[in-house]
Amino acid sequence: MTDVSVRFAPSPTGRLHVGNARAALLNWLFARKHGGSFLLRLDDTDAARSTSEFAQGIEADLRWLGLGWDRFARQSERFDFYTAATGKLKQSGRLYPCYETPEELELRRKIQLSRKRPPVYDRAALKLTDADRAKLEAEGRRPHWRFRLDHGVTAWDDLIHGRVEIDMASLSDPVLVRSDGYPLYTLSSVVDDGDLGITHVIRGEDHVTNTAAQIQLFAALDYAVPVFGHFSWLLDAEGAGLSKRIGSLSLADLREQGYEPMALNSLLARLGSADPVEPQLDVQALVAGFDLGRFSRAPARLDPHELDLLNARILHASDFNTVRDRLPAGATEAFWLAIRGNIGRLVEAADWWPVVSGEIATVIEDPAVVAAAAETLPAEPWDGATWKAWTQAISARTGAKGKALFHPLRLALTGRDKGPEMAPLLPLIGRDRVAKRLSGV
RNA sequence: GACCCCAUCGUCUAGAGGCCUAGGACGUCACCCUUUCACGGUGAAGACACGGGUUCGAAUCCCGUUGGGGUCGCCA
Numbered sequence: 001m002t003d004v005s006v007r008f009a010p011s012p013t014g015r016l017h018v019g020n021a022r023a024a025l026l027n028w029l030f031a032r033k034h035g036g037s038f039l040l041r042l043d044d045t046d047a048a049r050s051t052s053e054f055a056q057g058i059e060a061d062l063r064w065l066g067l068g069w070d071r072f073a074r075q076s077e078r079f080d081f082y083t084a085a086t087g088k089l090k091q092s093g094r095l096y097p098c099y100e101t102p103e104e105l106e107l108r109r110k111i112q113l114s115r116k117r118p119p120v121y122d123r124a125a126l127k128l129t130d131a132d133r134a135k136l137e138a139e140g141r142r143p144h145w146r147f148r149l150d151h152g153v154t155a156w157d158d159l160i161h162g163r164v165e166i167d168m169a170s171l172s173d174p175v176l177v178r179s180d181g182y183p184l185y186t187l188s189s190v191v192d193d194g195d196l197g198i199t200h201v202i203r204g205e206d207h208v209t210n211t212a213a214q215i216q217l218f219a220a221l222d223y224a225v226p227v228f229g230h231f232s233w234l235l236d237a238e239g240a241g242l243s244k245r246i247g248s249l250s251l252a253d254l255r256e257q258g259y260e261p262m263a264l265n266s267l268l269a270r271l272g273s274a275d276p277v278e279p280q281l282d283v284q285a286l287v288a289g290f291d292l293g294r295f296s297r298a299p300a301r302l303d304p305h306e307l308d309l310l311n312a313r314i315l316h317a318s319d320f321n322t323v324r325d326r327l328p329a330g331a332t333e334a335f336w337l338a339i340r341g342n343i344g345r346l347v348e349a350a351d352w353w354p355v356v357s358g359e360i361a362t363v364i365e366d367p368a369v370v371a372a373a374a375e376t377l378p379a380e381p382w383d384g385a386t387w388k389a390w391t392q393a394i395s396a397r398t399g400a401k402g403k404a405l406f407h408p409l410r411l412a413l414t415g416r417d418k419g420p421e422m423a424p425l426l427p428l429i430g431r432d433r434v435a436k437r438l439s440g441v
Numbered sequence: 442g443a444c445c446c447c448a449u450c451g452u453c454u455a456g457a458g459g460c461c462u463a464g465g466a467c468g469u470c471a472c473c474c475u476u477u478c479a480c481g482g483u484g485a486a487g488a489c490a491c492g493g494g495u496u497c498g499a500a501u502c503c504c505g506u507u508g509g510g511g512u513c514g515c516c517a
Contacts, residue, residue, distance in 0.1 A: 274453085298448070403478090
């Protein structure tokens with residue numbers, strides 16, 4: 001039994017979005033669950049679209065999520081491996097040169113489609129003679145190279161889908177090398193997975209047909225064929241295709257909006273599975289209950305509202321130490337404990353900080369209650385019991401109770417009609433501020 | 442258009458012929474707590490897409506319909 005080795009292989013042509021995060025997380029959890037290693041591989045063979053800024057951004061996104069990697073590779077440094085692989089395939093006759101232009105291929109596909117035929121490559125290039133090829137090359141055409149698939153059925157036991165069988169005759173022979181010599185995903189991915197000893201490929205459902213072709217490629221290159229698992233796609237709240245709203249939201253956006261990474265992780269690790277979504281404060285805590293086999297084959301909807309709720313619950317349970325760096329300067333643990341149960345995003349803490357430490361606009365709703373409050377204001381020191389004693393005194397003097405008592409007080413002291421429990425908040429505000437606010441200044 | 446996947450409460454799902462008067466989680470609603478709101482606690486309502494079969498018996502098996510998703514690139 002070889003050690004489990006998985007990878008997350010984004011291409012640095014943009015920042016990570018929610019869909020990517022799920023792929024990364026699922027692989028990471030699988031690795032941790034099985035004591036294996038997690039490889040971050042940058043699929044940056046497309047030099048025109050890949051940038052180092054995006055590459056750094058992706059690494060930052062993963063670190064934000066708390067998903068560290070054990071191994072790192074970038075495809076742009078591995079061209080020699082791809083060249084060696086194409087040499088091997090040419091030798092065994094599995095790779096053949098084709099001379100159609102992209103426009104010609106596009107036209108053929110349209111014709112096939114209009115005839116209600118599947119748009120599969122007809123292997124015309126296989127019938128080319130040496131003389132034909134020489135003539136085409138003389139015209140200045142450079143070949144692209146296709147992998148000759150073995151027709152028949154290719155099958156595998158998928159971690160999520162179970163037994164999958166693909167009729168290879170319904171697939172086009174995949175292009176492995178572009179006419180400019182660059183290797184394409186199908187090739188580089190297989191070479192790297194094989195060479196780097198990836199044992200389990202866990203990726204989105206959009207890759208299932210790729211997988212059939214890649215299995216043949218693994219075999220043709222004498223690599224061990226990894227185990228595959230294809231998770232279903234995420235849909236937005238309306239059930240429409242994913243990559244529209246939150247699915248295409250970048251992690252950088254979510255971070256900027258003040259979401260907790262563990263809210264996202266908690267949701268993504270369980271959504272679409274048979275297990276309940278529960279707020280967890282640490283990625284490690286997600287490992288124990290993780291089981292790919294409990295994921296459904298049906299696409300799941302991701303409701304942004306659910307993320308909000310989870311975010312709030314995470315915050316309500318978060319210790320001061322985990323958030324102190326992102327709290328307003330000077331914020332104390334007592335302050336955090338007083339307000340954490342009342343916020344949905346951490347940024348809201350900044351709204352409460354002036355309430356206990358600075359100036360706010362007060363609202364005098366009931367002058368009689370406020371006046372009584374000012375008159376009965378106890379001397380410091382204050383503690384958690386001060387509020388109750390004080391409000392009892394105010395109630396005794398004015399006859400106000402319940403909402404009629406608390407609403408005006410809350411408004412006068414905090415400027416708002418809802419918020420954290422007043423008992424712990426009062427000592428934090430302090431007598432001077434309270435007196436000032438009660439005077440309506 | 443062809444092929445593949447999917448179809449249970451609002452949402453994520455359990456269910457692999459009788460254990461299902463269909464279970465859980467989130468949300469919703471109600472109540473409790475707090476002499477306010479929120480937080481928290483307890484409880485309730487809430488679903489087998491439709492039509493045919495097979496069977497003593499179907500949410501579970503088969504066929505069809507409808508609906509959703511995916512793939513069919515010199516993208517990844």
